[in-house]
Amino acid sequence: MSERHIExxxxxxxxxxxxxxxxxxxxxxxELRLNIFEPPRFFxxxxxxxxxxxxxxxxxxxxxxxxxxxxxxxxxxxxxxxGAVITPEIRQLRRLYYCGEWMESHSLHIHLLAxxxxxGFPDAMALAQKHPDIVRRGxxxxxxxxxxxxxxxxxxxxxxxxxxxGFYRAPAAAAAAELLERxxxxxxxxxxxxRWTAQLELPAVIRHAPFISLRHAEEYPMNEGRIxxxxxxxxxxxxxxxxxxxxxxxxxxxxxxxxxxxxxxxxPLARLNNNLDHLPAASARLLRATGMVWPSRNPYHxxxxxxxxxxxxxxxxxxxxxxxxxxxxxxxxxxxxAGIGMACTEAPRGILWQRYEFDDAGIVKKSRIVPPTSQNQxxxxxxxxxxxxxNMDLDDAALRAHLEAGIRNYDPxxxxxxxxxxxxxxxx
Amino acid sequence: xxxxxxxxxxxxDDQAGWLAAEALRGLFEEDRVEVKTxxxxxxxxxxxxxxxxxxxxxxxxRAHGEIGRIHCVEGxxxxxxxxxxxxxxxxxxAEAVALAAALEVMPRRLCLLGLEVSGxxxxxxxxxxxxxxxxxLTAAARAQVTTWLND
Numbered sequence: 409m410s411e412r413h414i415e416x417x418x419x420x421x422x423x424x425x426x427x428x429x430x431x432x433x434x435x436x437x438x439e440l441r442l443n444i445f446e447p448p449r450f451f452x453x454x455x456x457x458x459x460x461x462x463x464x465x466x467x468x469x470x471x472x473x474x475x476x477x478x479x480x481x482x483x484x485x486x487x488x489x490x491g492a493v494i495t496p497e498i499r500q501l502r503r504l505y506y507c508g509e510w511m512e513s514h515s516l517h518i519h520l521l522a523x524x525x526x527x528g529f530p531d532a533m534a535l536a537q538k539h540p541d542i543v544r545r546g547x548x549x550x551x552x553x554x555x556x557x558x559x560x561x562x563x564x565x566x567x568x569x570x571x572x573x574g575f576y577r578a579p580a581a582a583a584a585a586e587l588l589e590r591x592x593x594x595x596x597x598x599x600x601x602x603r604w605t606a607q608l609e610l611p612a613v614i615r616h617a618p619f620i621s622l623r624h625a626e627e628y629p630m631n632e633g634r635i636x637x638x639x640x641x642x643x644x645x646x647x648x649x650x651x652x653x654x655x656x657x658x659x660x661x662x663x664x665x666x667x668x669x670x671x672x673x674x675x676p677l678a679r680l681n682n683n684l685d686h687l688p689a690a691s692a693r694l695l696r697a698t699g700m701v702w703p704s705r706n707p708y709h710x711x712x713x714x715x716x717x718x719x720x721x722x723x724x725x726x727x728x729x730x731x732x733x734x735x736x737x738x739x740x741x742x743x744x745x746a747g748i749g750m751a752c753t754e755a756p757r758g759i760l761w762q763r764y765e766f767d768d769a770g771i772v773k774k775s776r777i778v779p780p781t782s783q784n785q786x787x788x789x790x791x792x793x794x795x796x797x798x799n800m801d802l803d804d805a806a807l808r809a810h811l812e813a814g815i816r817n818y819d820p821x822x823x824x825x826x827x828x829x830x831x832x833x834x835x836x
Numbered sequence: 837x838x839x840x841x842x843x844x845x846x847x848x849d850d851q852a853g854w855l856a857a858e859a860l861r862g863l864f865e866e867d868r869v870e871v872k873t874x875x876x877x878x879x880x881x882x883x884x885x886x887x888x889x890x891x892x893x894x895x896x897x898r899a900h901g902e903i904g905r906i907h908c909v910e911g912x913x914x915x916x917x918x919x920x921x922x923x924x925x926x927x928x929x930a931e932a933v934a935l936a937a938a939l940e941v942m943p944r945r946l947c948l949l950g951l952e953v954s955g956x957x958x959x960x961x962x963x964x965x966x967x968x969x970x971x972x973l974t975a976a977a978r979a980q981v982t983t984w985l986n987d
């Protein structure tokens with residue numbers, strides 16, 4: 409029997425700490441582990457005993473890249489538990505807030521994490537030396553996303569402006585108007601980014617796991633919608649636990665999630681595939697002009713989906729700010745009560761589900777947070793198994809690089825999911 | 837504008853840059869010297885300066901040398917310190933400066949003052965050893981700012 413062992417001891421250009429180990433025996437994958445060794449942080453446990461008022465600021469600390477997602481799923485879940493109803497103006501501000509995070513997170517991933525893989529550079533610094541204009545464009549779009557988050561959150565990292573019921577204060581008209589002009593000026597960057605990602609030479613692979621995302625009746629989903637799959641699943645957030653099972657695996661501090669015992673796939677590609685009919689008209693035209701066939705089952709098309717979602721977010725943010733008036737109330741008053749609330753929103757990396765149980769005074773009795781990376785983890789492993797078998801003739805170094813790029817393509821946020829990466833491949 | 841930027845995280849000795857920067861607040865005229873602290877800014881670090889600025893970065897570093905030693909590294913040479921900074925997941929101050937240099941968005945003057953520490957454990961308090969050395973980092977930053985103010 410011939411055996412190969414391939415190891416990536418520390419994954420780079422991903423958020424958080426993990427590794428990959430692959431053992432190949434007789435040209436088949438005998439063992440593959442996406443080892444997530446970032447220490448668990450026990451967020452769900454230490455939310456217990458805290459007041460509802462503290463939750464948005466606490467969960468914003470889970471991730472430096474997607475704090476808005478954690479805040480939004482939390483406030484919607486808490487409002488569901490308390491029976492609170494927000495105003496249409498607050499709803500629009502929350503959508504604007506999410507647009508900022510998608511722009512910031514996707515721009516970072518495309519330009520600084522993924523692009524070096526697709527263009528043959530070891531890292532973003534080397535890419536920037538050869539193609540500074542590409543990286544500058546990404547930095548501009550990222551900064552713009554950060555500005556949106558700052559407008560509503562007070563700051564771009566670990567923002568503090570969101571609260572249950574709305575925001576502590578609404579943006580001033582002048583600040584909103586100034587940002588609107590900057591957003592309008594960035595549209596050519598966003599359009600060019602979509603065209604640029606669509607012409608990248610991407611691996612041609614097909615993967616068959618179900619796509620799961622939110623779907624809203626009228627709009628591209630961010631804060632609201634039913635949880636749907638491409639195979640017909642359509643459930644409310646309060647049915648998530650009935651259909652999605654999380655289980656511990658020995659090699660990971662992040663739980664693996666499955667649907668009917670099988671891996672599934674969340675994130676921008678799933679979101680786009682499931683919501684092609686809800687694109688803003690300009691984004692739809694841009695996507696058609698790429699000549700690509702959608703929906704797509706090629707995970708590497710995620711980079712195009714991310715670019716398009718930057719355009720969607722920018723378009724939406726402009727539309728929201730063009731109609732912005734400082735609202736009479738930045739938040740609705742909240743009356744806590746005993747109850748259970750669940751909510752799911754679309755983090756940049758995919759659906760993020762949260763559940764809170766409160767006592768009469770609004771103190772958290774139990775909480776549960778299911779981030780997108782833990783939902784994608786089983787699918788990433790399934791994808792990597794297929795990738796190894798498709799690329800068996802590569803030498804160890806080339807195979808290692810290919811697999812690492814494949815993992816990065818999912819934009820895993822290990823820091824979020826631990827409750828993740830180094831690569832070892834053994835060949836026999 | 838002179839900008840003092842403390843870079844770090846809430847964990848262990850990685851707080852050193854923050855504490856040293858905070859100790860400088862109120863010591864200089866705010867319209868001439870800005871003091872701020874950033875939690876692992878990654879590539880966004882360069883958004884916090886303009887090309888005409890003079891920037892002091894305060895950070896905890898690991899250099900396998902003497903704990904408490906203050907390393908002073910200037911300009912694009914900071915980019916050569918990859919892996920020494922404790923301040924982010926794979927995209928620390930060195931990488932951010934390398935990116936800024938490649939994109940030609942370096943400030944006019946840039947100085948990293950790095951306090952050598954032993955490590956940074958999540959959830960851990962700052963070590964007594966590092967805490968004792970923070971005033972020296974503050975003093976070094978104050979001296980650098982004063983020199984630039986008098987230029």
